Amino acid sequence: MTHHxxxxxxxxxxxxxxxxxxxxxxxxxxxxxxxxxxxxxxxxLTIIIMIGGVFSPYYGWAGYRDPYNHVGVNVALYxxxxxxxAFTERRRDTISQSQNxxxxxxxxxxxxxxxxxxxxKERGAPLPRKVIGTVRLTPNWRTHEGHQLDHKGRHFWHPIxxxxxxxxxxxxxxxxxxxxxxxxxxWGSEMLQDGFQYWDWCRSALTDGAAIYYDALDRDGxxxxxxxxxxTQGSTHxxxxxxxxxxxxxxxWRVKRSVPAPEGYTxxxxxxxxxxxxxxxxxxxxxxxGEDVLAVHESLDLDRFSKPWxxxxxxxxxxxx
Numbered sequence: 076m077t078h079h080x081x082x083x084x085x086x087x088x089x090x091x092x093x094x095x096x097x098x099x100x101x102x103x104x105x106x107x108x109x110x111x112x113x114x115x116x117x118x119x120l121t122i123i124i125m126i127g128g129v130f131s132p133y134y135g136w137a138g139y140r141d142p143y144n145h146v147g148v149n150v151a152l153y154x155x156x157x158x159x160x161a162f163t164e165r166r167r168d169t170i171s172q173s174q175n176x177x178x179x180x181x182x183x184x185x186x187x188x189x190x191x192x193x194x195x196k197e198r199g200a201p202l203p204r205k206v207i208g209t210v211r212l213t214p215n216w217r218t219h220e221g222h223q224l225d226h227k228g229r230h231f232w233h234p235i236x237x238x239x240x241x242x243x244x245x246x247x248x249x250x251x252x253x254x255x256x257x258x259x260x261x262w263g264s265e266m267l268q269d270g271f272q273y274w275d276w277c278r279s280a281l282t283d284g285a286a287i288y289y290d291a292l293d294r295d296g297x298x299x300x301x302x303x304x305x306x307t308q309g310s311t312h313x314x315x316x317x318x319x320x321x322x323x324x325x326x327x328w329r330v331k332r333s334v335p336a337p338e339g340y341t342x343x344x345x346x347x348x349x350x351x352x353x354x355x356x357x358x359x360x361x362x363x364x365g366e367d368v369l370a371v372h373e374s375l376d377l378d379r380f381s382k383p384w385x386x387x388x389x390x391x392x393x394x395x396x
Contacts, residue, residue: 087260088233090219092186094260095177099126099142103264107177107184109193109212110371111241111256112358118252119153119348119358119371120243122193122210124177124184129267130354131164132386133395139266143167147393148182150195150206153348157248161197161206164395189213191258195245200392208245212256215239216309224289225270226297230263237278237285237305255280257371268377270294275319277334279363279370283307286363288335290319302335304364314364322359322372325350332374337362345369352388353380 087097087105097105104127111120127142128134134145146169149162163180171178175186181196191212199206214236221233234257241256257278263270274291284306291299302316320342322332327350336342342361349356353376361370379385 086221086231086233086262088221088235090217092175092188092217093184093191093235093258094174095184095186096172096174097126097260097262099262100264101141102139102266103127103142103262104129104266105142105260105262107258107260109191109210109241109256109258111210111212111239111243111254112369112371113154113243113252113254115252116345116358116369117155118243118250118254119151119346120210120241121149121151121153121348121356122195123149124179124182124193125149126170128164128393130380130389131393132389133164135266135386141167143170146170146179148179148195148197150197151348152206152245152248152250154346156250159199159204159206159248160392161195161199162393163197163200164393166396200394205247206245207247208243208250210244211242212236212258213240213242214258216305216307218305218309218311220311222301222303224261224291224299225293226295226299227270227293229265230261230267230270232259232261232289234259234278234285234287234303234305237287238280238307257285267375268294268381271375271377272296273331273374273376273378275333275372275374277359277361277370277372279361279368281364281366281368286368288316288363290316290333290335322357325355325374328352328355330355330374330376330379332357332372334359334361334370334372337365352385353377
């Protein structure tokens with residue numbers, strides 16, 4: 076098994092695409108993330124392939140020593156029709172890596188240079204329902220550089236394909252649709268809660284490219300806000316980040332949420348996808364670079380995540396085998 080170097084120039088992606096041969100150090104993490112919204116706006120999907128699960132209570136209880144003994148594939152299906160959630164943590168003997176392929180348990184992802192194919196064979200939690208299907212993601216274009224997310228150089232992110240086409244076909248549950256998608260990778264040499272207090276993240280495809288916003292508060296109190304516009308050649312253009320406007324907090328757990336918005340515009344929640352004690356995911360209506368869009372938005376409260384009572388809840392949705 077060959078591995079790619081860890082760091083700003085390496086990690087989970089480079090100019091060739093995803094690097095599934097990422098080596099994760101003790102105490103660190105790596106993940107590859109896909110989300111998609113159907114063309115009719117009625118369905119959503121998120122897949123996260125994780126080494127060193129950043130939200131794994133088992134990894135924490137083991138002292139964050141061996142990220143490869145805490146791996147898994149998280150699958151979430153949202154919207155009209157059957158919804159599913161699956162996230163089973165597995166041991167190091169279930170993972171296989173090469174530059175263009177990764178398998179964890181019965182699920183796998185393969186990059187052929189032009190398309191990402193993800194084959195899902197998981198079981199839901201807390202209800203043990205089958206989640207079996209295939210997702211194909213075809214980038215409209217790719218980006219060629221990663222970004223440092225913190226001030227100490229311990230957390231990195233590469234938006235591999237901010238604008239993509241996605242085809243979804245599941246046998247369990249029976250589901251098929253096509254839409255717009257997104258593909259990125261994150262990696263770090265320490266846990267998220269050691270580097271950050273909180274972050275908001277938002278992304279959307281645009282007519283002439285894509286827009287992504289990050290607003291992260293480091294553990295030491297420094298704030299890192301940036302707005303990126305990608306053109307259809309994959310080139311990065313940093314733009315002014317508008318002031319953030321509060322969104323309605325998560326309806327049950329009241330996690331705070333905000334998104335950059337131009338003066339006089341009020342973004343709104345279109346569909347709440349996840350509302351947890353420390354994390355929200357939603358589809359929102361927003362205005363990015365003068366264009367009205369349906370965007371994917373996430374808020375993460377790592378102070379809340381660090382509380383012992385929160386970690387004790389996680390095994391109910393994240394069993395380990």
